[in-house]
Amino acid sequence: MNDLSELHLGVFVAAFAVYAVFIAVASSFLLSWLGGWNALAKRFRTKQAFPTHRRVMQRGQFRRLVSYSIMTIGSDTEGIYLSVFLITHLGHPHLFVPWAEIEVEAPKRSLFSNLQTLHLGPERIPLRLRAALVEFLLEAKSAAAPAIDEAPTATNE
Numbered sequence: 770m771n772d773l774s775e776l777h778l779g780v781f782v783a784a785f786a787v788y789a790v791f792i793a794v795a796s797s798f799l800l801s802w803l804g805g806w807n808a809l810a811k812r813f814r815t816k817q818a819f820p821t822h823r824r825v826m827q828r829g830q831f832r833r834l835v836s837y838s839i840m841t842i843g844s845d846t847e848g849i850y851l852s853v854f855l856i857t858h859l860g861h862p863h864l865f866v867p868w869a870e871i872e873v874e875a876p877k878r879s880l881f882s883n884l885q886t887l888h889l890g891p892e893r894i895p896l897r898l899r900a901a902l903v904e905f906l907l908e909a910k911s912a913a914a915p916a917i918d919e920a921p922t923a924t925n926e
Contacts, residue, residue, distance in 0.1 A: 794859055801860035804835030805894035812890060815865035819852070820845040822909045830897040842902065844909040849887075851896075866890065868910055876900035 801807040823843025829851075830836045839854035848867035872888040883900035898906075 798860035800835050804831030804837075805889075805892065806831060806835075806861050806864070808892055809864055809866065809890055809894060810862050813864045813866050813870075814862045815850070816863065817850070817865055819843045819850050819863075820909070822905075823850070824902065824905065827898070827902060832895055833897070842898070842906065844906040846910060846912055849906055873903065873907070876903075 798807075801810075819841065820843045822845060823841060825841045826838070827840045827842050828836065828838040829840050829842070837853055841850075841852040843850040848865055848869075849871065851864040851866070853861045866889050870890050872893065874886040874888070876883045876885045878884075884897050885900045885903040887896045887898065887903065888894065889896055
């Protein structure tokens with residue numbers, strides 16, 4: 770009889786582990802769909818390396834429904850890069866959205882901070898970020914190439 774109770778406990782633990790993994794995977798895909806990450810991934814999925822101009826462990830909110838507090842966000846002169854932490858990566862591939870596909874709203878004051886909304890892609894999926902983070906991202910957009918001296922140098926030929 771004792772062996773039977775240990776068998777049931779083992780089956781219960783295994784079934785619970787499978788259930789927990791299933792719930793984690795399903796919720797990751799559901800959040801991707803609800804927040805709009807899935808829609809963005811259809812057009813902006815990338816395997817490009819992230820630029821050095823980036824911030825890790827950032828908070829962002831898609832469609833005022835889904836908040837991620839473990840995002841890596843970077844930018845360069847071409848656009849912005851988005852990624853989420855490995856645990857929630859299922860259903861959330863890396864994204865690269867070109868600046869031409871991004872509309873930036875003016876900052877708005879919330880209760881505790883200034884927030885700014887970026888509208889991404891043709892669907893205009895809203896991504897709310899801290900205004901300071903948006904300013905950081907925009908720095909890379911406006912980064913100019915090194916100045917070229919337009920005056921010809923004197924040469925002795």
